[in-house]
């Protein structure tokens with residue numbers, strides 16, 4: 001089946017759009033806050049460079065050489081045991097599963113876009129009550145916004161790589177960069193900035209425990225969209241003669257840059273207005289709206305722009321989460337784009353409603369298993385388990401299964417002198433780091 005390819009810049013924007021998501025603007029600042037700042041940021045940056053960079057090139061390579069959906073690519077590129085390796089493509093399901101909780105969270109950002117146009121909460125207590133009511137009681141509002149997310153994402157992916165995904169990124173990525181850049185410039189002029197800088201870049205090693213270490217590594221994968229066949233699926237539509245190394249570097253630089261800018265900006269605002277950085281998941285939905293209120297009229301403009309940026313970041317990632325499975329249905333089962341998009345969309349839509357119910361006061365008990373709600377289980381199983389496992393499978397595939405000459409002929413020239421280092425990393429550093437993370441997560445190994 002002939003797929004319309006990305007343009008060169010379209011690919012960079014789409015891959016960066018996938019990488020830059022709720023993970024950068026919502027999650028990164030609050031996990032940095034919870035884990036004590038500097039030392040955590042340091043581990044995250046090292047992981048991005050040493051593991052993220054290596055794996056991103058590997059994932060792009062599988063897509064670029066295979067030119068098809070993830071299952072077919074593993075099958076095509078495995079010199080032997082094709083039937084076994086095609087299961088390497090299993091990770092294309094992970095994105096759909098992630099959407100089960102990712103879509104409701106984008107829904108929350110929609111709600112806050114509208115809220116910032118009316119009344120902002122005048123204190124952290126009120127903000128906290130507002131957010132908790134939304135999440136635990138206001139099922140109707142959540143389902144309403146969740147439905148909007150479903151309709152929006154499904155419409156975009158129905159139009160395909162070029163007419164849908166590339167176009168969306170052409171519009172939303174500049175919105176995101178300009179908004180976050182503008183707020184950052186303002187943050188630079190505030191006295192809280194130096195405190196924020198200190199918090200993020202002066203490591204206090206005592207605060208770095210093993211849990212923080214694993215969180216940092218896990219987050220590096222999540223934020224770069226690795227291990228889920230997203231980058232792989234997008235790379236299957238790269239134009240011919242693309243430079244995978246350069247593309248990886250740009251995507252990683254944009255993703256990391258935006259996370260750091262978001263962190264610095266939010267912490268500056270929090271310090272400036274007397275809030276603390278260690279606010280947890282409620283940081284952008286509770287502390288920040290209260291800070292925006294304190295800023296007066298400017299705060300409304302900032303609040304609106306910020307939540308539009310957050311929603312944009314979420315939406316460009318969302319389309320990349322569903323695309324791998326759609327591509328799979330189209331390539332392997334001959335589904336039309338429309339049918340594939342609708343069935344994938346309905347899947348995350350319906351289970352997303354269960355996720356919403358599972359964190360509500362009224363129905364939570366019916367949809368909780370053990371210590372976690374359905375919402376938290378899906379988050380844990382996908383982001384913490386499936387993604388490192390997906391990354392591990394890819395590193396083993398590229399490091400040990402694919403033909404060496406094929407890899408070298410593609411990457412040796414692009415990587416130049418660091419090619420041997422990259423090859424060493426994909427064979428040893430990445431798999432070992434991932435095994436450690438996985439064992440730690442399932443509780444077999446305590447660091």
Ligand code: PHE
Pocket residue numbers: 018019020021022023024095222223224225226228230317318320321
């Ligand atoms: N990278 C996205 C974020 O930071 C999430 C994502 C993960 C998107 C995996 C696609 C694939 O929010």
